[in-house]
Amino acid sequence: MRSPLLLIIFLFFTSAIFAQDITIRGKITDDAGNAIPFATVYVRNTTKGTSANSDGSYTLNLTPGRYDVQYRAMGYRQESRLLDLKTTQTLNITLKAEDYQIKEVTIRAGAEDPAYAIIRKAIKKRKTYLNEVHAYTTEVYIKGMQKLLAAPKKFLGFDVQKMARENGLDSNRTGIVYLSESQSRYTFMRPDKVHEEIISSKFSGSNRAFTFNRASDMQVNFYENLQNWEGLSNRPLISPIADNALSYYRYKYAGTTIENGETINKIQVIPRNEYAPCFSGYIYILEDSWRIQGLDLFITKKANINFVDTLKVSEQFFPVGGNAWMPASLKFEFTGGLFGFKLGGYFISVYKDYDINPKLDKTQFTETLRITKGVNKKDSVYWEQQRPIPLTGEEKTDYQKKAVLAAKRESKPYLDSLDKENNKVSIGKLLLGGYRHRNRYQHETYNLNSLISSVSYNTVEGLALGYGGSFTKQIDSVNNSYLRIYGKVRYGFSNKLFNASGGITMPVGSFRLSLAGGSDVIDMNNHEPITQLMNTAYTLLNRQNFEKLYQKQYAAATLSKRIYGGWQANAGAEWANRRYLSNTTNYSFFHPKGHEFTSNNPLVPYGDVPLFAENQSFKINVRTTYDFSNRYETYPTGKRYLPSKYPTIGLSFTKAVKNVFGSDADYNLLSLDISKTDIPMGFYGKTSFYVGAGKFFNAKNIYYTDYKHFSGNQVLFYQGGISSFLLLDYYRFSTGDKYLEGHLEHNFSGLIINQIPLIRKLKLQEIINVNYLSTLTLKNYTELGLGFQTNIGLRVMYGTSFNNPGGANQAIRVGASF
Template identity: 40%
Template sequence: MRYLILFFAVLSLHAAGQQVILSGKITDSQGNPIAFASLYIQGTTIGTSANEYGQYQIRLKPGKYGIDFRSVGFKQQTEQVELVADSFAHNVELTYEDYQLKQTAGQGEEDPAFEIIRNVIKKRQYHLTEINQYACDVYIRGIQKLISAPKGRLIRGVAHELQLNLDNNSILYMSESESRFNFQQPNNFKEVMMSSKVTGNYNAFDFNRAAKLQLNFYRNMLDIEGLNPRGFVSPIADNAMKYYTYKLLGSTVESGQVIDKIQVIPLDDRDPIFKGNIYIMENDWRVYKAHLYVTNRSNLNFVDTLNINQQYIPVNDGKWQPASVSFTYSGNVLGFRYKGYILGNYSNYDLAPQFPPHYFNGETMLITQQTTKKDSVYWRKKRPVPLTPQEQQNYNLKDSILKKHETAAYLDSTERANNKFSPASYAFFGDTVKHRYKNEVLTLNPLYETIIYNTVEGWAVDLKPTYTKKFGFGRQYTISPEVRYGFENKIFSINTGFNYAYDPTNQGVFYGRVGTGIVDLNSEGSVGIFLNGLSSLFFKDNFLKLYRSKYLMAGMQREVARGLLLDGSMEYARRNALQNTSNRTVWKFPNKEYTSNNPLNSNLNAPLLFPESNALTFKISAIYTFDEEYTTRPEGRVYDQSKYPKIRLSYRKGIKNWLGSDVDYDYADIQVFHNHINLGMYGYSSFLITAGNFFNDKAVSYPDYKWFKGNQGITFTPGISQYHFLPYYTYSPASFFEAHYEHNFSGFLFNKIPGLRKLKLEEIVGGNYLTQKLNPAYTEFYIGVQRFFFRFDYGFVYRGAGHFDQGIKLYYGI
């Protein structure tokens, strides 16, 4: 009897754990597939979505179910099914939506849609915050296909290797991911990615994580990362009626609720705003579903048109959450036409999750080593949306190619080809030698940075190879020696740097450098060695001022608490001033002379800038990031852009008499900065404010002064602390205050000008300010235009009360 009871118990457990695969196809009345339709079990948030061809599948326990099938543009339809076997096929035909217009606006009267939208706006904040916390499962799939390519631009060998068939919409990129998304008001979230599978390279905006995929129309601005830097105004934003007009298209009843279909019409479609339809649930005044799109007239990046379909489902107690969202898009880059989609499916909502204490600790996403290790058997069992035949073929093909590429023979042949020395490439870009098996990389700086010229050394050779060895979990060390010889001053220098990332999770790094070197007097960096050589040889302008240092330095950094990064180092250096030894030029300048290597005295016979100086220096700094957020990956953390400014405190001490050190000073500064303040429709801003002082300056040598990022050439490198016209060697041992501000309108102005709209230019304005106790106030104002890595600025300079200078500055990505 005991064994009989045990037998039936085991049999019951087997039956309880058995699952039936319900599958089928969702079509319209003409038999056309309805892409990305959603289906949910009535009374639950268990559901899934159909694929691109309307095919769906869901795993359920045996039993009777009522299933709601929905898609934007169609009536909701409930199907009753009973599942008893291992699999059950059930096709569904949806009927097109039928919205009846009960009332129309008379001539001169306001459309009824406006009053509906006002009611929704009044409840916007309520719906935004009505759910205090929740957790849900999110499945995301992204596909990008190549439609056509210009003749001659797609190399036959590349097309064959990637198995691209332009007649069959070849898949360039495909990704899938499963996550558990956790949220808590006001804006805390953590996503745990359980599995991920990716093939190919992505060339559009990225939504491979649930936090980026969620489009919450109850927010005033919707940020679709990578698509438009200004974001998009929601049709139900507080100020939506400044950007939209509305038209009521009709009403219907679904599940006992009156649903209004409202057309969303831009007042100016050049602004980053939506077109399309939004569906509103009357009385509750919430979004029921939406079908919206944006076009390239809104100054989009990467794509020409983007369509968005989003649906909501009831969770419990009258609260609704997103059920599914799909993006379909198309684009054209240099004649390569592509299209794609991104599908997100939300299920298994829990509105009362038990988060442990301190669960929301700044970690917004967790990706473990096992996330990408799930095999095809796992995906066949867990994938909620079936693959299309082309998608399955793509996986099979790319998986076989990947296996081939991971063989020793292939990697050896690839490394031999990739590591082959190319003189032309080395001249402009340097050279890189990789050994994948050993996780080693050797890089050489390009030729134009190796053979150099300056008036201190004359022609010189500066070899700076870098060797990197990587280990597991993101740990790595880097060795960076430098060998330098000046042919006219006959000075040979050699030094070696070392960097060991021992704790990538907490930014833990040991670093150091020892040897002799030729060093820029401006520790912040002035003109590049290559550009200085060109300006010297062709224009007889030797901006760069150098000195020699024999030094030993060691330091470490680590994040000791959330948002608090400490960095400390100790350095001993023997510094010697240098003089010019060369006056070479390509062209003769009879009325122009080189300046000396002493920035205080331009006369060629000027004395040395400073006597030999020994310095033992201690440095420590602390950077604090408010509300720091990050993604944890197997190789370490990737930090998100903070909404708040950062604060940096720095202290530097010149220690006298130890090891013969002859410096004696105390310097400290405080800095507040932010690199990206999102201002929505108006672009983004960045700023930096610094105040500093030598509180003790008993013995300060020129290399120890506080320097600034000046610029005297026609080119510049954009950066929030970079001046446009400030002389490179402006300094003071006294107190100072500097402020920098820059705003990028991101096309807000140019997008309204027909001739400029297609260029997608970004308008920039900014200013820089510096005041020191011993120098008059210095002020710059500039305006500029930018596109990718090209930028053109025009600026004005004021020193004290009068105008000082003006001119053009260029940046071209080098």
């Protein structure tokens, strides 16, 4: 038995020796000796390949054998080399500019360009190639690099020079600010199921962080009609071979060439409207099959893209598994600038080892991303062997220099010194931003609120000071769980009431437990539709006291848990003593004509009549939500569940129990809601909606503070959100009976505004919304809103209302939707 075993061991080691990779390396240049960046190198009839770096240098690891190695770059004639590899060798390649021959065609006056006939055939085959491969797996290497090309020494008081020095940039505040590499196994199944496992990750400047590179983020498919690049463009971008592309593009035939026996047509694509969400550049179409062989496109800020001035996308395809063609490489390059800062960079992905007939199970796509512990711990030897795109000299220097910085940053002395510097107390911090004391090494943070945000004024308390703070500590780095303790004190200088409250939130097994209690003065509307700052401004400057308050002494506990996937639930209990408060001051800076303060009773505004008697309640609350999706990402710190493409349904039940701890309240409330934000509507923007309904039953004893309240608005500035009204009174239409509310909002994403010169530069998005409410006392209240929103969520709306007794019929509103 020993001899066969020894033979197996011998064969294993000898095969391992002779199967060691041989490296081809070299540089790819043009006729003038200039480097051709990011040229593609691959072995014919395989899916093994690589890409040159930005200096034109490449490496390709292969086992010994005979290979037909091909070198390609957009705009250059392909070169091939038949190699019999036995040892590592250097092979420099010169690519000549491609000579695209113009076919001899007879063009009559007014006849269309020959490109249109080719594009029509490509459009006709679009769906065929979109659905050609039902599923596949591949390995993907991604490199991302961003450089700061220019920056001011200071910006809004911030010392940019110091920041640049601490982050390894040069004295001119330029250099690499992001450099990362990753390797992934990527799996796809139609129509939209993906799974990605990060095999290795390298992040310059940090030994702990994980790359932001994602193969799923690098997936673009120009066989899709629209390219939805969220964040980069408010509007979907139109593919040059979309079904309706002829309405948006002009085409120009640029010639034909032959490569590997295939005839390739080069077509220039030109937007008919330079401000439309369309690409410019070239697309390469194979004759007879009419599929995309490659593309070299760009889009500029004229098309109202965000963050960058120009974005270039280049993609090359190669044949896989017979007739199918799959991406060989994909590259994004970008430049942009704002406020004296200028940024440039690229992301490039290289694909290999495709399997277009994998055996897959749909259940494996519940997990969309997996990053396990240790993928960022691979050493330099590993990366030298696995990295398909060589590092440039600048990138090597960046890794080396920032490795030293990373080791320093993770040391206790450095963290302590950083904390010591940042934890310094200043009057500015205490007044404006609040004070934060952080211990990075112990993962602890103490926060004190700013004094400015803690001061308010209302007619119930007069000048009020509500000052608080919190303590947070990470107690489990694996599950990324935290302990948080918070508290605040509040004192009204007019009514001379002192209140104190606090709470603690912590993990308990798989649950999250929250305990809270104390005494506080709070809004009668539990949505808190008007902020203390806004109420203070209107009270002092315009003599309008919108906010209505009461005192609440309480003790509460809540348990929450993700039951499974998109199914979440929480349950809680609260005892409270509720006390009505009257106005104690009528002071204001100004007294505009016709403006008088109202009482703290919103239902009897001009009489000091208590809205409710002092009472106690003991309530049990249960709420569960489900979003019809179980998709999640796995990190070393735990799972992160992803937003669903389906609506979220919520069911809530509240039971007020009489005679428990002296409770007076006695009722039941059952409510149901369904909502979804940002539903894509293609070129026409996105839609959001919220519908809620509920009913109180067995309501033997119910108080105003137990009512169902709504997110109304009565001032110029309002708090946005899909369930907010524009013109509804804050308190008058709260109900202790049944209700139905609905909100529908559509964002046209600049579809109309982008057609208007000058205004298009503001990158505004058109908003239209409809809000509806019906209760026992308010029948079919309806609002229609029209307005605009900026990219950062600020919006201006004009609203008009119908069936609004005693309220505003129309008004302008300014708000935020974050």
